[in-house]
Amino acid sequence: MNILLNDEIVSRENAMVDIEDRGYQFGDGIYEMIRIYDGLLFEWEAHLERLVRSAKELMIPLPKGMEVLQKNIHLLMKESGVLNGSVYIQITRGVSPRTHHFPEIADPVLTAYVREMERPLEQIRNGIKAITTEDIRWLRVDIKSLNLLGNVLAKQKAVEQGASEAILVRGDIVTEASSSNVFAIRGQECFTHPTNQFILNGITRQVVVRLLESTNLTLVETPFTKEALMEMDEVFITNTGLEVCPVIEIDEQLIGDGIPGYYTTQLQKAFEALLLELIPQ
Numbered sequence: 001m002n003i004l005l006n007d008e009i010v011s012r013e014n015a016m017v018d019i020e021d022r023g024y025q026f027g028d029g030i031y032e033m034i035r036i037y038d039g040l041l042f043e044w045e046a047h048l049e050r051l052v053r054s055a056k057e058l059m060i061p062l063p064k065g066m067e068v069l070q071k072n073i074h075l076l077m078k079e080s081g082v083l084n085g086s087v088y089i090q091i092t093r094g095v096s097p098r099t100h101h102f103p104e105i106a107d108p109v110l111t112a113y114v115r116e117m118e119r120p121l122e123q124i125r126n127g128i129k130a131i132t133t134e135d136i137r138w139l140r141v142d143i144k145s146l147n148l149l150g151n152v153l154a155k156q157k158a159v160e161q162g163a164s165e166a167i168l169v170r171g172d173i174v175t176e177a178s179s180s181n182v183f184a185i186r187g188q189e190c191f192t193h194p195t196n197q198f199i200l201n202g203i204t205r206q207v208v209v210r211l212l213e214s215t216n217l218t219l220v221e222t223p224f225t226k227e228a229l230m231e232m233d234e235v236f237i238t239n240t241g242l243e244v245c246p247v248i249e250i251d252e253q254l255i256g257d258g259i260p261g262y263y264t265t266q267l268q269k270a271f272e273a274l275l276l277e278l279i280p281q
């Protein structure tokens, strides 16, 4: 596997992480994960915009190679031969003797690599089971930072209970899930948490918000409770890997009829149509 290291492509063995890289010691960095469909980067501009925003919020200067990032990622994709997969991009504040405050001199370190990935069609078609758990993360999860322990622990809990996602509840409000955004439908209203510091503004979420215009659903961006969630007709999650994925059971209770719902399926079809539009046949 080849790795983009700032503005150079090197082999994995030569892409060394310094022991004093702040990403390694403090989780002092940010990342993006972008889908590659048929050799095309899905929603590149939106991901780049979010990466730049995360850097700005954490006052991490943009690294060397940022202006040629897209070109270099295309080179990585070409070299890897991956047509369907994902690209992971990470920027850390850089290398410096360990002090909590920002170092005076440190060059941010950018790394990126490409991986092959199948679409998880089984989960997309049949839906997944989820649990709910307390949202114990910090109060700036709108920043896509490397600090993911709250997410990791939540996901682990889900897996241990035979589920594949953990829906996070802060107080009694459903925020998002451990690695996805949460939408819930009741009647003709589609609820999702508003974009603020309590959720990551998912790129797939943004796509789905646009796709909602092609349905009879009205988008309601408002906080809702766990109690309300359990009473919804349909629930689905969105992220870069799972796209639009039905949630058919939460905390061992069926949602609706326990099968992917009508509107979720409609949105999946709209997502599929969008992909067909983007990918020249």
Ligand code: PDD
Residues within 6 Å of the ligand: 033, 151, 176, 177, 178, 179, 180, 181, 200, 201, 202, 203, 204, 205, 238, 239, 240, 241
């Ligand atoms: N995570 N919320 C959280 C907490 C996430 O980690 C993610 C995605 C999302 C959805 O964002 P997007 O639609 O831009 O993928 C929402 C990625 C996939 C990850 O950490 O691997």
